Amino acid sequence: MTFLTTSRRLSAVIATLAAGGVLSLAGPADASSGDADHDGMPNRWELRHSLNPHKANARGDADHDGLRNLGEFKHGTDPQETDSDDDGLDDEDEVDDCTTTTDPTDDDTDGDGVEDGDEDTDDDGVDNADDGDDQGEDCDDQGGDDDRVLVTYVLR
Ligand SMILES: [Ca+2]
Ligand SMILES: [Ca+2]
Ligand SMILES: [Ca+2]
Ligand SMILES: [Ca+2]
Structure with missing residues (x-):
C-alpha cells in the first residue's frame, strides 16, 4: 500500500467521522482551545495549571524549581509543583x-x-x-x- 493510498483512506475516515459529528474539523472556539498568547503552551494546559493563558509566560518559573514553564509543559510536569x-x-x-x-x-x-x-x-x-x-x-x-x-x- 502506498503512502498516498493510506493517506486517502485516512482522509475518507476523517470525513466520515466529521460527517457523523464524531469529529469536529473546525474546532470549537471556546476559551480553552488554541494558544492565545502564542507562548507554546496551550490555553487548556495553562488554565489547568493556574497560569495566565493571555500572558506569554513560557520563560517564567511559577514554582521556582528552576524549570521554566515551557519546560514543564514539554516534560509533562506540574508548573506549580517543584517535585511533580x-x-x-x-x-x-x-x-x-x-x-x-x-x-x-x-x-x-x-x-x-x-x-x-x-x-x-x-x-x-x-x-x-x-x-x-x-x-x-x-x-x-x-x-x-x-x-x-x-x-x-x-x-x-
Ligand atoms: Ca499559551
Ligand atoms: Ca518551574
Ligand atoms: Ca515543576
Ligand atoms: Ca521528582
Missing part, C-alpha cells in the same frame, strides 16, 4: 541533571522499587536527593568521583 512525582528530586534536577537521567513524572524510573530520590547513582552512600555531588558532578568535569567513568576508562 514526589520522589524527592525537583523537576529541574531530573530533567537537566547530566548524571541522573530520571523521569520527572515517574517516582521510580527504573522500576526497581527504590524511588529516584532514594537511589544512590554514584555509590557514595548518600542518596541522590541529599547528594549535591550526584547532581551535576560530571557536567563540567569528565572524571570526578563518578565510578562509571573510571570503569569505562579502564575497559578501553
Whole structure:
C-alpha cells in the first residue's frame, strides 16, 4: 500500500467521522482551545495549571524549581509543583541533571522499587536527593568521583 493510498483512506475516515459529528474539523472556539498568547503552551494546559493563558509566560518559573514553564509543559510536569512525582528530586534536577537521567513524572524510573530520590547513582552512600555531588558532578568535569567513568576508562 502506498503512502498516498493510506493517506486517502485516512482522509475518507476523517470525513466520515466529521460527517457523523464524531469529529469536529473546525474546532470549537471556546476559551480553552488554541494558544492565545502564542507562548507554546496551550490555553487548556495553562488554565489547568493556574497560569495566565493571555500572558506569554513560557520563560517564567511559577514554582521556582528552576524549570521554566515551557519546560514543564514539554516534560509533562506540574508548573506549580517543584517535585511533580514526589520522589524527592525537583523537576529541574531530573530533567537537566547530566548524571541522573530520571523521569520527572515517574517516582521510580527504573522500576526497581527504590524511588529516584532514594537511589544512590554514584555509590557514595548518600542518596541522590541529599547528594549535591550526584547532581551535576560530571557536567563540567569528565572524571570526578563518578565510578562509571573510571570503569569505562579502564575497559578501553
Ligand atoms: Ca499559551
Ligand atoms: Ca518551574
Ligand atoms: Ca515543576
Ligand atoms: Ca521528582
